[in-house]
Amino acid sequence: MASAGTIKAMSQPTSSTLSIADLRKSYERAELNEDASQADPLKQFDQWLKEAIAAEVPEPNAMTLATVASNLRPSTRIVLIKGYDEHGITWFTNYDSRKGHELAGNPYAALQFHWVELERVVRIEGVVEKVSAEESDTYFNSRPLDSRIGAWASPQSEVISGRSVLVANAAKYGAKFLLQPPRPPHWGGYRLMPDNWQFWQGRKSRLHDRLRYTLQGDGGWLRERLAP
Template sequence: MTDIAHIRKSYERAELNESASAADPMQQFDQWLNEAIASEVPEPNAMTLATVSSDLRPSTRIVLIKGYDERGIVWFTNYSSRKGQQLAGNPFAALQFHWVELERVVRIEGRVEKVSDTESDDYFNSRPLDSRIGAWASPQSQVIEGRGTLVANAARYGAQFLLQPPRPPHWGGYRLMPELFEFWQGRKSRLHDRLRYRQDAQGSWLRERLAP
């Protein structure tokens, strides 16, 4: 097997300190996300979504952020998928962005709720036609006989809906309403910068430095 124990990297690109960080974590997130986009890192909008099943087993997958504001972080998916079923039973989740080239990680934790039908309709109707058909064609997370099943489903729904497929009732958006943020900036000698924001009883954000 490949020896990976000695793979190491020295993190020396930037720093993160209290005086230069925003008091509001969503503003700090907005700054870092826009810097990731401007730096043209691969898929800056990709995030790991962690959920927990009813038997307390965690699972993760990559999803794409599709919106964010003071209310929270939004993505869209199949409500009947594994993650959808887990969120129905336990509406708490964690998100993680890893911008490798910038040596940065953002972690966000909070409660999850479905977005409004209007938000889901608006985003669904903005998608390319093949993606809208794909939302009907894929019984996400279910066992299928082979890729031919997806191709046949896509052809069937394409013929049924032509250019105007409606949003499937099992498809829409989720919003994670943040209760905790952590911003991680890689530093030399493994003395990384970690700033955590958490809400107090009044809903105000407290900023704290964590040991790496």
């Protein structure tokens, strides 16, 4: 029996069950073509995100963020999109985290959404900047109280001696700030300003649709089809 704090081991595959190398599915839900897609990638993204939300896919707002450290090693983690418009795509985090340090040294980053049930992926690349202090304050103050205290309690990405550190920090900052924690100076938003978007729609026989949008000097977008 699984003890508290552990999860049950998954049953072991037998010789009659599939190996992971045999796991595959055919993508047949939809198509993406030049005629039906938007000329502006932001509009295409808006349409697909709204469709993902309407389809009730799990965590449609979760995106993978890739950054590159000064030693040129890439790393990824998931963050939540909190806004998007013609200025870029916004998320919030700890500026002293690993991703924060990597973005301080190299502002180029990539984002990826995978909406499994819709057989869709969006990839976005560009340069990242911090959002204004006012924008970070506004979002911070809209968060639930425990999340605001949590921003103080967690020295994100640092090694801690145990979970008790977080619990003690949360109690300490909860008592200090009561119902009005200010935004920590090390916490706020980033905005990625896209210069490259890719939209992937799974298709039958691995002949998937891929449309890439590349920012042009005049501010327009070049739309091209990529081989899958």
